[in-house]
Amino acid sequence: MIRIGIVGGTGYTGVELLRILAMHPHAELAMITSRGEAGNAVAEMFPNLRGHIDLAFSEPDPARMAECDLVFFATPNGTAMRQVPQLLEKGVKVIDLAADFRLKDAALWRQWYGMEHACPELLAEAVYGLPEIYRDQVKDARLVANPGCYPTAVTLGWLPLVEQGLIDLEHLIADTKSGVSGAGRKAAVPTLMGESGESFKAYNVHGHRHQPEIRHNLERVTGKSVGLTFVPHLLPMIRGIHATLYGTIAGEYDLQTLYQERYANEPFVDVLPAGSHPETRTVKGVNHCRIAIHRPLGGDTVVVLSVIDNLVKGAAGQAVQNMNLMFGLDETAGLQGVALLP
Amino acid sequence: MIRIGIVGGTGYTGVELLRILAMHPHAELAMITSRGEAGNAVAEMFPNLRGHIDLAFSEPDPARMAECDLVFFATPNGTAMRQVPQLLEKGVKVIDLAADFRLKDAALWRQWYGMEHACPELLAEAVYGLPEIYRDQVKDARLVANPGCYPTAVTLGWLPLVEQGLIDLEHLIADTKSGVSGAGRKAAVPTLMGESGESFKAYNVHGHRHQPEIRHNLERVTGKSVGLTFVPHLLPMIRGIHATLYGTIAGEYDLQTLYQERYANEPFVDVLPAGSHPETRTVKGVNHCRIAIHRPLGGDTVVVLSVIDNLVKGAAGQAVQNMNLMFGLDETAGLQGVALLP
Amino acid sequence: MIRIGIVGGTGYTGVELLRILAMHPHAELAMITSRGEAGNAVAEMFPNLRGHIDLAFSEPDPARMAECDLVFFATPNGTAMRQVPQLLEKGVKVIDLAADFRLKDAALWRQWYGMEHACPELLAEAVYGLPEIYRDQVKDARLVANPGCYPTAVTLGWLPLVEQGLIDLEHLIADTKSGVSGAGRKAAVPTLMGESGESFKAYNVHGHRHQPEIRHNLERVTGKSVGLTFVPHLLPMIRGIHATLYGTIAGEYDLQTLYQERYANEPFVDVLPAGSHPETRTVKGVNHCRIAIHRPLGGDTVVVLSVIDNLVKGAAGQAVQNMNLMFGLDETAGLQGVALLP
Amino acid sequence: MIRIGIVGGTGYTGVELLRILAMHPHAELAMITSRGEAGNAVAEMFPNLRGHIDLAFSEPDPARMAECDLVFFATPNGTAMRQVPQLLEKGVKVIDLAADFRLKDAALWRQWYGMEHACPELLAEAVYGLPEIYRDQVKDARLVANPGCYPTAVTLGWLPLVEQGLIDLEHLIADTKSGVSGAGRKAAVPTLMGESGESFKAYNVHGHRHQPEIRHNLERVTGKSVGLTFVPHLLPMIRGIHATLYGTIAGEYDLQTLYQERYANEPFVDVLPAGSHPETRTVKGVNHCRIAIHRPLGGDTVVVLSVIDNLVKGAAGQAVQNMNLMFGLDETAGLQGVALLP
Helix, strand or coil: CEEEEEEHHHHHHHHHHHHHHHCCCCEEEEEEEEECCCCCEEHHCHHHHCCCCCEECCCCCCCCCCCCCCEEEECCCCCCCHHHHHHHCCCCCEEECCCCCCCCHHHHHHHHCCCCCCCHHCCCCCCEEEHHHHHHHHHHEEECCCHHHHHHHHHHHHHHHHCCEEECCCEEEEEEEEEEEHHHCCCCHEHHCCCCCCCEEEEEECCCCHHHHHHHHHHHCCCCCEEEEEEEECCCCCCCEEEEEEEEEEECCCHHHHHHHHCCCCCCCCECCCCCCCCCHCCCCCCCCCCCCCCCHHHCEEEEEEEECHHHHHHHHHHHHHHHCCCCCCCCCCCCCCCCCC | CCCEEEEECCHHHHHHHHHHHHCCCCCCEEEEECCCCCCCCCHHHCCHHHHHHHHEECCCCHHHHCCCCCEEEEECCCCHHHHHHHHCCCCEEEECCCCCCCCCHHHHHHHHHCCCCHHHCCEEEEEEEECCHHHHHHHHEEECCCCCCCHHHHHHHHHHHHHCECCCCCCEEEEECCHHHCCCCCCHHHHHHHHCCCCCECCCCCCCCCHHHHHHHHHHHHHHCCCEEEEEEEECCCCCEEEEEEEEECCCCCCCHHHHHHHHCCCCCEEECCCCCCCHHHHHCCCEEEEEEHHHHHCCCCEEEEEEECHHHHHHHHHHHHHHHHHCCCCCCCCCCCCCCC | CCEEEEECCHHHHHHHHHHHHHHCEEEEEEEEEECCCCCEEHHHHHHHHHHCCCECCCCCCCCHCCCCCEEECCCCCCCHHHHHHHHHCCEEEEEEEECCCCCHHHHHHHHHHHCCCCCHHHHCCCCCCCHHHHHHHHHHEHHHHCCCCCHHHHHHHHHHHCCCCEECCCEEEEEECHHHHCCCCCCCCCHHHHCCCCEEEECCCCCCCCHHHHHHHHHHHHHCCCCCEEEEEEEECCEEEEEEEEEEEEECHHHHHHHHHHHHCCEEHHHHCCCCCCHHHHHHHCHHHHHHEEEECCCCEEEEEEECCHHHHHHHHHHHHHHHHHHCCCCCCCCCCCCCCC | CCEEEEEEECCCHHHHHHHHHHHHCCCCEEEECCCCCCCCCCCCCHHCCCCCCCEEEEEHHHEEEEEECEEEEEEECCHHHHHHHHHHHHCEEEEEECCCCCCCCHHHHHHCCCCCCCCCCHHHCCCCCCCCHHHHHHCCCCCEEECCHHHHHHHHHHHHHHHHHCCCCCCEEEEEEEEEEEEEECCCCHHEEEHHHCCEEEEECCCHHHHHHHHHHHHHHCCCCCCCCEEEEECCCCCEEEEEEEEEEEECCHHHHHHHHCCCCCCEEECCCCCCCHHHEEEEEEEEEEEEEEHHHCCCCCEEEEEEEHHHHHHHHHHHHHHHHHHHCCCCCCCCCCCCCC
């Protein structure tokens, strides 16, 4: 059994991580810390965990944390980077579900996250935890940067086209839509049901932190500069991301086969039959990314549709997939459930 | 492995049964029949099952069905009763998720279901599959009548009070609310999202088929006549039933302890701490019934709150719980998941 | 034109009041105060008002407020009672949409609202603004206590039975359900879409402030003591209240005619044909209460279904109805719209 | 008063048209036909109209229809074209809310609608009822083709850029999202709440009938060929369309001023301040289109956000706007309401 600690964990990413770990055959939850909730039973805050998780939240305790094999950070951006160096030093592996280690460039990170990075020397070592690109590196990693939710859906959607150099890299467009759970569990007017229910809007069109993360991903793959327009929208539902990707393609290619072959051995990427329209509900609660490729009316614009559950493949599920790789387990351990439909 | 056949199975009860069986350690799905969908892959109709269920729907075939250990009927009312006798004769066990065998009285059944019963001689043998009352009988049953969704939530909510004779049996009130999946997956105007979204209403106040089923349940427990007002409502959400039960109680009792003790050994009934308000989402996708007991302002009215997932403990999950009992398995096999929250 | 001031008005009751007043033929909005939002345009906070309301929120200014003909308080409980005496003294009429003047008994008020009443001497004078009972008093009132949302739906639902003494007053049960807008527009975890969407629960079963208000209403009508069990629930939708009322009735009565005659001249109470089930969406955005009466299976329990829009007949619309009466206008002025469906 | 007939009218476009006409100061509803519902009261099918519309549906009667000043067709595609010639001959004006007269090219129409056009000779005469382009022609029209919902939102969003020739016409992208009411009120599995609630998907990516309509609109404006990728999506909500438009722009322009000036005198197009993100709920129930223009990160991609209520500016409201123009009324008559928020 892997001894696991969780820092943070009172948000939606946290409860989803707890849900998955509660059903994982090789995970033992040793501690979960929260200053604000210390002493309170986890199952009182998240009643779905009654009978599954007996732990209470505790004050952060570096000594006890150092006894874990692995610590997940489900904290706001800027928290993990202050504690990770000590943990690594003690031999504890770390998966950060926040953004602290997702970019390789400390200056770019500062620009988008508005603070100085606390341990820029670890940025090179940190492995970006998208197994479909970096599986081998994840296996050997001490520190994994778990990808953002939008970047997971968008990067997987474009990967085969970008790897093969088939698409115009200067005018990529990602029109993305997310359920409200992506905005977290903090009290805030815009995500009240009275505000976000029965309505739809774009947000942060001028610039969103996932734009540089996606560019970064694609530029590392292709080695070239990428021009990306990224527009996120808020859906009146709880879980799910749908990315609709637009790009210009020059010649005639069998894109369906390209995608199917690229992802043939991926346990969590499912390329749908030609002509399909993936629904977010078909991945609700599971770690899958479902993708369909279209070329409408035979034109030179390719349209890729990519869906994930933002809390699973976009956060906690992918983190557990990375854990499985880091500890030599079956990559799908604890992640074999079937999506809840309807 | 138990060889399983499913008759019907193109509705919401069907897909939920398939979801649970796909993850069950001792179940092997041998066939699923549907005249209308014969030849079509199950996973095409229900894309959440892609990669989990490879079967296609097939034409009903009595010979092949007779090779199963167990057949589930997930059909409209009145279908199972025409096929069950032959199956039992061949030694196949049956769980009917519809209403054909829920009442012991053929005349009462005719009155509420508007047709003559096809095999009234089996009504006495059929075991009402509410393990919290009839566990031992289920273990030995050839034929189980899986309870209705509302009757499950309401009967479990009232059971301890009725068993102990603490409540006025002449004026029981059950105000119940169900998500739209309870109305099934057939094309119909009233359950269009444009009709049932963002709205709330009662229905069938003049009389609903679950009223006699609940009365029947309580009268069998208590041996006395029961007066029940049952009002169902339609919730603008997909899954979940919430029953709010009102009754008059004479003296002072420790109801909290009564409920906790009654359900202490029940794996799927969870009595919440005093003062709680169960939320339907805490049982989404799982087989639990969560109950809280109140006595507002110290009066003589007791209020019981009881929640289930109508498709799980109210249908497919309870059916699998019954299957586990009938085949000597751990009662919780395949039913140990954690509810999806948020 | 009536010169109108609004105190508060940054919540859902406020925006609905502004929406109705913007379309009212005889209302002129002179000022709207909010300490927190002073200087900000109203239409920036509530973009539906762009082009309809040009005002900005302003600091409270007693002198300017005294120039109004009428001031609405759309403030938290306990605010109006500190400012009303001075306004009345200056000849300004007041409608309080909060609870400060709804109960006649200062001790009862203190018990439920947890503070000392600031002007108990005005409780006797304040008119409870339910025109269906107190129309004549409202016409002459200086100070109107606008009813609570649940009390409006429940009181109108029971009124004919209670006035005629046909129902057992000791065991009235009101099972009520409200959309989330009833909880207001303040940042809070429980009304996040991630928490209240796709779920249903009861709340405050041990005691809710609208219980004494409803009892008070019914006891004033009947002159007798009333025993009431009141259980509110939260609906996964934005607008609408549905009250399901249960009571015991002794003899045989033509309840349909009783209700139709009682409300025959009421512009905003609509008794539906026998056998109906009112839907909350049919009153979305309008000031109507729709009611249906049932006596299921011919028993001695009567079931009344009563729906309103909690923000209209349950708050802002009823306040404007009261305004119309206080200023001698057509009672329906500004309230003649048709509900938005779907 | 304008004597009005409606053909069809049992769908969502129909009930919205009835809602608006019920509040219109100069409209008198003379008849509404429906073969399937003949004899049934309109207000029984649409209870929000109780007390506002006393009419019953009637069998189609050409003689009575010929006595109307104006007939609206709220029928499936292919119905109006069979009845319009006779009506025009009798001097009755017609507004078709379906697609029969939206394209000028009968061959293109046949290609997309799968049937032969019944009166191609009227295609040239029919005026496309988008007043922001064709106001003067609408004023004189006998026959108006009311625009599609998506085409309204998209065409208004692009109009200033296309008129000024500032955008690359060969690679226009319209990523559009609609509430489920856009799919109509017919019984169908995909729009059940259990299917379309809490989920999101694209549909008809290979080709949707609104693609040629939008191209047609833009090509008529610019006189040049247009390349358009159009991807519609289904939102888990009832009303509202959000179009997110992407195009490539060469130089530096003050787009904010361009849009504000273009729409300065338009009563129903509202250009939001720079940096805004329009929400669909801010136009719920009203005839406005709200638009915001962005140029993210200073690149050469312009992003236009355009929202309407699909049933109002996208259907019934725009039809009434056209009616007002055709009969010399104030263009905003009956359309001055404020959106319902929340």
